[in-house]
Amino acid sequence: MPAREVSTLAGLRVVPARHPGRWVATAVVAVLLAMVVSSLITNDRWQWSVVAEYLTWPSVLTGLWGTLRLTFVAAVIGFGLGTVLALMRLSRSPLLRSVAWGYTWVFRSVPLILQLLLWYNLAYLYPVLSFGIPFGPAFAEVDTLSIVGKFGAAVLGLGLSQAAYSAEIVRAGILGVDQGQHEAAAALGIPRARQQLRIVLPQAMRTIVPTSINEIIGLVKGTSVVYVLAYGELFYTVGVIYGRNLKVVPLLMVAAIWYLVVTTVLTVAQYYLERNYAKGALRTLPPTPVQRLRWTVLATTSRLTGRELPASVPPAYAPRAGHLVRTGGDR
16 A cells, blocks of 8 residues: 555544434434333323232133134134135136135125124024035034024134135235246146145245234234124123223223233244244344344443454444544645
8 A cells, every 4th residue: 555545544533423313313212202101100090000900800811811712713714714715716717716706805895893793693694504405405404593602703703804814815925936936846747736735835934924923913903893792802801890890991901911912922923933934035044132132232331341242243233333534644
């Protein structure tokens, strides 16, 4: 390097890069967050003691179990039937494609609360359900009310409605698989059904899983609509309790806390499922929240103490170099 350039670089001083916009935004958000926390703590009308009392109330826990049971059964029906509908939409049979499209169109068009009420009143239309040959003899008959009660109507409404949305999620995931995979499987003489089950669907799961977990999270909250059937899920249960003791806001907060707990567990599961399915697509997996926290603590300690970061910490967490400012020397 020429001596002139060396002398020029020697006259430069490294100063930290400044980000005034970031600091202003951080200050504004911190003030707003402090205001919210202060309001929650100082406003006695929240009645947090009542919230703590009813959080583990036996009736509330029973309602929570009702919500979880509804979510599980409806999710199994929804995603099982949704996968079948997705494969029907991709079938070469015009009849199968038309039926699957019609199902999706109807159940996505009718509001969920209306579907629930229709299923609950199914006994009005069909007091007895018959199973047999169409326009022919019936092999078995059963009383409709013995099958489609409150729980049955809730499961049918939630599960069949979810199947319409799940079908589009699965279909989009299958269509997202590279066409070369289909062609290679066909060239090897693999049957079409085996292609879908062993080659296409495993690759499509990378796209299907994140959206499916989001749908399940929405299904957890969607079970609150079942209150119109007077079924004992979480939202209906807290409504019955605050209808008796008039502690409306504290009981609503009890329900909100439990919904937060359930959705948080599902969100954590979603993160690790996404991370698992990303193994085949990424060279380096994204860090877990625990790793991020550890690296952030080490980087902060390094900035404050001047110690070197361990080699295991990624460069993105290292203190950023400043920009050069000319303080002397020739131009």
